[in-house]
Amino acid sequence: MSDQPELSPPSAVPPQQPEAGLMVEVLHTYTEDDLQALCEATDAAIIDGGGFGWVEPPGRRALETYFKGVLLVPERELFVARLEGTIVGCAQLVRPPRNNEAQAFAASVMHAFVAPYARGRGLGRLLFRRVEEGARALGYYVLNLDVRETQTWAIRLYESLGYVRWGEHPCYARVTGQTVRGLFYYKQLRPRPRKTPL
Ligand SMILES: CC(C)(COP(=O)(O)OP(=O)(O)OC[C@H]1O[C@@H](n2cnc3c(N)ncnc32)[C@H](O)[C@@H]1OP(=O)(O)O)[C@@H](O)C(=O)NCCC(=O)NCCS
8 A cells, every 4th residue: 555645634524404405315216207307407517518528418318328327337326416306417426346456445426517507506515425425335435536627616616525636637628629638636535544454
């Protein structure tokens, strides 16, 4: 473990009561309404400038197929954000593959977004808190994520939640003909145990 950077203690974030009407949960099956709301939120987020890998909305059928597939991947947990009961955003907690013993202590958050029509109410913050709680409950010590440098609100949110920027990728993404840098972050979820394997 000597080649690993020393991780700082986890930031102490006081628990906050979410605003009424905001909810985040892990989804295991879809109702038709949930699937359509999720696709609609994703379309809106992509059109607004993403954060998701898509640059253009891929079409409803492709989105439905994609989200149905997410629930089938054993290493993924789909966290959905609801506003007054309707899904308006999501994030995926991605566990390392079983062969990756060296990084078995670390999970990733991917494809997080809240639809533009539901932003600024605290759902993004709540979504990340729930993902972190889920990762802790699964025994992970570290959460990793990366983001385009153009996602200003996401970057602010991550840094306010205690994510530490450790690197940049100069050729991270291509969006409307422009190369965009990527920023890489980690957060230590709990102290690393001493003299015991992770
Ligand atoms: C990042 C994102 C998930 C935040 O979602 P959200 O529901 O607006 O988040 P919150 O309401 O919890 O706000 C988080 C913080 O950002 C601030 N904020 C968010 N949007 C804002 C806006 N349009 N204007 C001013 N402040 C804003 C809030 O004030 C809040 O800070 P605070 O908790 O200290 O007050 C959302 O902006 C988003 O989906 N962006 C596009 C996709 C993306 O960048 N994804 C991440 C990369 S994969």
